[in-house]
Amino acid sequence: VNFGNDPQVQTRLLSIHEQLQRFRPHTTDALPPSRITDVIATGYLDAVLHGGWELRALCETSLASACASTFVMMQAHVDALRLIRAAPTAPMAVLVAGDLQLQPAGGHWTLDGTALCAVPAAATELVALVTTNTGHMLVRCPVTHGGIRTEPVRTLGVRASEQHRVSFGGVHADNSSIVEVTPADLAAWQQQAHVSWSNHALGIAEAAYDAARAYVSRQPKQGKPLARQQSVHFKIAEMKVDIDGARLLNLRAGWSCAQPKSDPSLIASARLHANEVALRTTEVALQLCGVDAQTDELPLERLFRDARFAATGAGSPDAQREAIARVVVDGAA
């Protein structure tokens, strides 16, 4: 067991982290269109795709703490690149997963259905993940394909992630556009995606914790900082306990993913805990900072909304509990 950071990882992380933290928006849900390219320029993509599990985990948390919306957009891109095994320098593709059907039609295939996903303005390709009778397939389509309609959708959280309702209406795809996904590859990607979303939730929690800590330290009440009130600083302490535990569990889950035999119950535990911590931390932080937290002068109301997305997307808490129970409860039968 070794809890020490690899010095090379630390050096690389520091460089990326410093650049990412400059993106922390405090006033708005809207992001400039250049944000994705700004993040890619930090070396984030290469670090996440090829930097090893530790650097990946630390970078993902860093980006999520800087801006949850950007993380969501980047994750759609990272997922697509991983599944189609493309290089970090490839044109921007985003993964679309939802209620999609792929039917053979003569010598080609037809893709139908709808899904909700991040489609940044810079995206050039959609990579649809489809479940068929014979397994899972990816269908690669240009965003400009005539059979695809994308409509912006306003969401509760991660409002700057450019969420769209994507509709595929009889989209023709030939064999050159289809990529088969083996069950092993799909399982590995799903586990990695859960860890990434855990890191996302942790980043949101860390951002809320930082904001709350700063606020209670400077905000006076009856002549002394709010932080001096025991009821206040106990809540900050509870946040710290939650976040420390989530951080270590996320790292162990990321490490597990990189092992020849991963532990699905550990990965699901990390996801479940990180989600709970994000929800709890953002709610308590919102309460601690009073009416100021309801305004967009602090990032807390946004983080409160963002945490909801983290806990809902790509596997709900109940789905994580079920994943754990399959190992712990069914395994004991």
Add this chain to the structure above:
Amino acid sequence: MDFSLNDEQRALYEQASLFGKQEVLPTVLERDRSERWDQHIWMKMGEQGLLGAPFPEEYGGTGLSAIDTCLVMEGFGHGSLDGGVALALGASTILAGVPIWKLGTEEQKRRYLPKMCSGEWLGAFCLSEPGSGSDAASMKTTAVKKGSRYILNGTKMWITNGPIANHFIVTAVTEPAGKALGISTFIVERSFPGFSVGQHIDKMGMNTSKTSEIVFNDCEVPEENMLGELHMGFVGTVKLILGWERSTMLSPALGSQRANYEACAKYANERIQFGKPIAKFAAIRSMIADMKMRYEVGRGLVHRVAWQLDQNGDGTNDPPLVDAAVTKLQVSEASVKTARDAVQVLGGVGYTREYHVERSLRDALVMTIGGGTSEVQKSIVARDVLDLGF
């Protein structure tokens, strides 16, 4: 970073768990009811190498690292389901043994550690008093130099192993004006004149261990039995054992958490209601999943503190105070929550004394009190992260 356990570490855990299951578990229900201490089990633990896990082999120990000691103690907690004996183990080996190992003279180490490792002698740690628990530095017990001896007067309270221990690590005020920097530590033997065991303390849980007051009435302690430096007893001893206490001594509770969720999973698969095992109901599955999640969170935190202790190779690298407090708070609160939920999953039988979960709940409740309450841990964490000062 690397979170893998090697084959030897896995074996340490398994051996300790198996020992607990075979040698300790069979009688735990009876010993809990009768509040009986079993010296025979203690001696067997000595033979197994459990009582001297971290101490060097030259003093009769096993020479394990802090993290390996954690694995052994977690394994013991998991197999034995005996919080009381695990507490006695922590009080003796960690609280009474580690200070001698790290602060003691060669003579002190040679006199006490081999006997502790074999089980022949049992140690206890005397810090709390009737009027000072969390605020330990406000203790009233005094030690006044008289010739070549110190004369101790005062009463120590809630002393685990008090009625059965052979030697006691005792903190006492040697310089009243110095407050925390005016406290010294002594090794007091049971046979010393003026030493007596006071009132036996009836407890809610941890009943397989013994707890009492310890009374010093003009107790004569040879000056060579001072442990560490004069006036540095509180700062030196408490600081030294903090990391050990908040890693190794929390480990049996992790073992208990694991045993609880495993017991729930087994029971849920066997218990049929509404025509199917209750393991098929989402509410039950969710509770067990949450237990597993809490266990994994705590295990990471405990191992982090132990890893920090091991960083300079001899178990004296102090972990950050805040990390130790975070760990204590999470593991103790999670132990209570998991034990509480385990009783709920087992339903009516969980509430009876025929099953282990009701005892695990009674045992777990002391975790949030002893060794610094949850509220004290929160204060430590908050003061650190908010820079409020101490």
